Amino acid sequence: MLYAWARACDDLIDAQDLGGALGDQAGAPARLAHVRALTAQAFAGTPTGTPAFDALGVVARETGLTPAMAEDVIAGFALDVTDWHPREEADLMRYCWHVAGAVGVMMAVVMGVSPRDEDTLDRAADLGLAFQLANIARDLAEDDAAGRCYLPAQWLADADIPPGEQLKPPYRPVLAGLTARLCDLARPHEDSARIGAARLRFRQRWAILAAAGIYGAIARQVAARGTRAWDSRTRVSRGAKLVWIGRALVQALLPVPGRCRTGALRRRFTRRSFV
Secondary structure: OHHHHHHHHHHHHHOOOOOOOOOOOOOHHHHHHHHHHHHHHHHHOOOOOOHHHHHHHHHHHHHOOOHHHHHHHHHHHHHHHOOOOOOOHHHHHHHHHHHHHHHHHHHHHHOOOOOOOHHHHHHHHHHHHHHHHHHHHHOHHHHHHOOOOOOOHHHHHHOOOOOOOOOOHHHHHHHHHHHHHHHHHHHHHHHHHHHHHOOOOHHHHHHHHHHHHHHHHHHHHHHHHHHHOOOOOOOOOHHHHHHHHHHHHHHHHOOOOHHHOOOOOHHHOOOOOOO
16 A cells, blocks of 8 residues: 555656656646645545545554655655756765655554664665665666666766766766666665564565565676666566575574674665755
8 A cells, every 4th residue: 555655656746657658747846746735635634536645544544654754755756856866976875765765664664663763764764775776777778768867977977978878888888887886885775674674573574585685686687787787677587586585584584694784874864955
């Protein structure tokens, strides 16, 4: 039900269907305002006439989700509406926080984590950050076709890649290096999240560890494909997913590996304003 709300927000604002091709972006600010209004209605317990938003209201009443948590997510959509692009790594990470880390926080609360347990919520956000970094690495070509780029402008400048030219053949080798950098950024966040997952009930822990393994595999496959990473969409096969689900079952029964015993990372770049 929480995912249905997030998916509906994305589709409404981007004028798309279930995450497909972007529609006409004219009127996006008005659609953003509409999403905010429907979300506020849902938290107020007022029927919206839109099932995904009414579902959010039900989940919020049952679990303690707050309007502020939802607004953290919507703020990420607002950045895309304004045609925003990250200037440096900290901007990239704050964007990832809004569009994925904040969803991780909401999901953790749905799973029973107390809104006052900031360390566990930070680790849930870390998993969202790892997921989003993998998504950005995988979807560079799709984002470019939509006129969007989430690689920091400073990274591109340091690599001598002109704005908007990153997918052109002469720059593919350098771009592959930047993609590997994205994937390297994802790994410590994935590790941090494993500590938070250990605090969940068994079935939840198993599910989260499986998702972490599958998304981690996406990031590593993108990095391994190098300059061919965007010739076709990088996918984890059904068989490989089953392997990761099996591995996650074992991981859910064992202590957290020593390499993962680090502090949560999310707090370094969130709760700050974009400029």
